[in-house]
Amino acid sequence: MGDILNLVWNDAEKKGFSKISKIELTVGTLSQAMPAALEMAFLVYKEEYRAIFEETAELVIDIEEAIACCDSCYHQYTPDYRITICPECGMPTGSLLKGETFQVKTYEGK
Numbered sequence: 856m857g858d859i860l861n862l863v864w865n866d867a868e869k870k871g872f873s874k875i876s877k878i879e880l881t882v883g884t885l886s887q888a889m890p891a892a893l894e895m896a897f898l899v900y901k902e903e904y905r906a907i908f909e910e911t912a913e914l915v916i917d918i919e920e921a922i923a924c925c926d927s928c929y930h931q932y933t934p935d936y937r938i939t940i941c942p943e944c945g946m947p948t949g950s951l952l953k954g955e956t957f958q959v960k961t962y963e964g965k
Contacts, residue, residue, distance in 0.1 A: 856895035863962045864907055872964040876909040879961045883919040885937055885954040890916045909964070921954025 863878055863894070878897075879953035882888045897914040923934040939949045 856893055856900060859959060860897075860904075863959060867907075867964055868889065868964065873961060874909045875907055875912055875964040877913050877915065877961075877963040879915040879917065881917045881919055881956045881958050881960045883954040883956040885921045885934070885951065886919075886957040888916065888957045917960060919953055919956045920936055922952045923949040923954075924950050924952055936944060 859878070859880070863875060867875060877954060880893065882890055882893070893916060895912055901908045901912055920921060921934050922931055923939055924931045925941035925944060925946060925948040926948040928944040930941055932939075932942050932949075934949060934951065934954070937955075938947065940947045941949055
């Protein structure tokens with residue numbers, strides 16, 4: 856979370872922001888990022904760095920569900936892991952289309 860906040864704050868400073876009011880993240884279900892841990896870390900950083908956050912600053916996490924497509928039969932499905940077996944044809948040839956994203960979608964401030 857510290858790296859995310861540094862990234863946002865550096866960009867916000869360049870744009871003349873004095874405070875951050877909202878950070879919105881996209882977190883894929885297979886990204887290895889844990890939304891609850893991110894939220895807890897945000898609260899800690901928000902308290903520790905009051906100078907850069909508005910009192911009501913919030914973290915919004917948009918969850919990106921994982922979607923895979925079988926390279927053999929082209930069936931799309933929701934995988935539990937990065938390497939999966941297609942539930943339609945049983946082949947272990949799925950390609951992950953979505954679900955690994957971990958990025959700052961947007962931020963707001965003044």
